[in-house]
Amino acid sequence: MKYLKNIIVWSVFSVLLASCSELDIAPVSITGEKDIFSSEPGVISYMSRMYSSLPIEDFKYRYNNPGLFHNANSFQQNACLTGEAINRDGPTNASGETGVYWAEAYKLIREANVFMETFPKYSSAFSQERIGHYMAEARFVRAFTYFALVKRYGGVPLLDVTLNYPSVSLEETQLPRESEEAVWDFISADLDAAAAGLPETADLGRANKYAALALKSRAMLYAGSIAKYNNITLDAHGKRVCGIPDGRANDYFKQAYDAAKQVESKYSLYKKEWQAGNKGAQYQNFVNLFYDVAQGSPENIFVKYYKYPESVHSYDCLNAPAQQMVGGGSAAENCPTLDLVELYDGLPKDGNGRLKTTDDNGYYRLFTNRMDFFANAEPRLRATVIFPGDVFRGEEIDIRRGIYIGTETSDIPKIIPDAYPNYYYVVNPKLQLSSSWNGGRILYNTKHRGQMYADGQSGTATDAWYGTWSGFLLRKYMNLVKDKATLSFSMSDQAWIEIRYAEVLLNRAEAAYELYAAGQSDIDYQNDAYLCINEIRERAGANLLNGKVALNSVDTVRKERKKELAFENKAFWDLRRWRTAAQEQNNTGWRILMPFYADEADKYFFDASETHPFGWRWNFNTLWYYNAIPASDMAKNPNLVNNPGY
């Protein structure tokens, strides 16, 4: 016991004695400001963390996940909110973006601000030019993040400095919302500064001067559209936090136009395999555009890279044709609608622009092979969706709704009335249909082609399930190689092209057309828009516009955008900024195309009279043009006012 007492006494005194000597050696186990900001590797590690948390809506973005970004398996691409696709897992109705991006945004903005405030203190080791590049990069990140905020919430609190509690009081951190206009102008200024400071070329995945300009054209086009088309307004603290005065529209469109114009001749459309008049080559060219992501592609301006196995996504797994699905994987999550497909050229259409699958007497047109129906389809479309019967990864994709067993060999009459949901086929005794993909598949002995599944290998059973729900499958961005390994979850690593030159051309065309429509005439804007559209169309293999007078409606520009940028997660924001979502999704059932094999005739026919397999209708609520500020952030900051209707 005495022994123990000694130990205690000595140890207490040894601590007390030691405490008198000064400890001025920095702890070597902690990385401090100086370590990060005074060396190239330190700065690059800081940068790459900011880049990796940028709010990029890529393969891993999901509108209904609470945190929106960086999901391992993004079952729903945004295409299932816009009418580009229907999704097997819902939504069953229109929806706004239900996840939130607020606190994460301010974290990233703070990181950018910390960099801009701290880096100059330690930057003596870098050349003046290098310092400029890094500072500009931080502004690019900040602008990108504010853009993600303002397009969701309207005016938000603006911070271009760091606030450090407790040297400022808690109340001083509770900033009110700025006007929406001020936030757009802030983004504009940041991107101007970024473009001035960034180099002409940059490392893979990092922003250069033209990434800043291209982003500016996107942002200013958004701002101009809000000024012109928005009619939801909210004033708080004497500021217009939702809505921009109409008078600013032309200014924003002009900024978008000028920024896009500066990218011209620095980047160009990808045409490595393209040949005039050769549909096959044009198709292959458009397919390759999404794979050729090394520095060599002249179209890619800002790219987010993935690399197996550290950084992966599940795009190939989620959207695979059912016949290529691997055990424990998934398939056909996002199925392209006929509404999207009909926008493209080269398909037989009736007077209303609807796909025509019957002859003039109302009988189905018959085809030996399913692809015969799509023989003249625009190459860009074929590179965007997989047609029934097209070859993908070296095999024919076998899409069918059922087998027609009526005795006709020609003049087959329509099998259901127009605009009925899929399951109405079930009542037709002349059809062989699989009831369920899972255990209810019909194997039918055909007269001419042997035994086959009524619904094909990747087609539609009555309960849909893993087969396509719409008659089409997704092709854009899908890995070309049939490597079974990439068809499991978290095995894909193709890069996401966040900004490509085609979008910049479309931004320019739209801004130019809006300026022309507003009577601006310092440049021949109509002609400029027309040239941009035709450049896009030529590469796509689509029908060209016949002179600038043929470009007489903003809808032409908008449609081109939908077609070119389909499945690139841009359409959702386009519908929002044009404020047309509520008109487009007004009791709307997305349409589908169902191929049938006629047994007696040994021919295929197509039925286009139906909407969504389960009769789901889309009704967009104008409320969703602005998102709700999350309740948890409202509670933290009493000065925030929520958007109208929330």
Add this chain to the structure above:
Amino acid sequence: MKKISYILLVLLSFNACMKYDNYDLPNETFRGKIVDKDTRETVQTEIGGNGIRIRMLETSWGEDPQPYDFYCMQDGSFNNTKIFKGTYTIIPEGAFVPVDSIKNVEISGVKELNVEVEPLLRIEWVDEPVINRNTAISARVRIVRGTGSTEYQQELTDVYLFLNETPYVGYNDYDSRYSKHLTFSGNAGNAILGQEYLIETEGAFTPNRTYYVRAAARINCIIAGVNRFNYSEIKKVVVP
């Protein structure tokens, strides 16, 4: 000694649970109607977020409370029996000209409040809906503006004849196979205002059932973020 300390510990742990919520239950009733200023009838609406929202701000404790929202029934009345006693500011929002918030409403016991509003549109049945050929229901309705304020007289964009098999029928819940939807672009829709207007359901529905029908219309006017419908009363139609 050891045993006693265990017993003590157990007793103390009971003590930890002794605090209870001694606040009164939210037992007060707040009810009332949203009434059309001119016709004195309730303003028909739909259930849920696109109908009429009653926003309550309890100002007894502070200037900036968290709002508490609930929604009207589809006949335009509301009844909430689980409200805390207190002083509230009431903000009704729906397909009518926005009204000033109603301040200092003391809720204690049963509080009734009727709010007079000018609906954007009034939709009236001209006569009873009729059954045609056993496969469709047609109805004649009259749609008129409910307000003289030109700020709320935008063009008519949508007319619906909603049909459902339950008495809960409206934009929130309808049978999309049979309900009739008409859209108008530009000012074309204004031509039917004030007229007797005939609408018929879509498709061919199953006979031998009871359906509930309701006409609705909206103008291009967004109130509190939402482009809302005004409704007629609900009619029950028995299809033999």
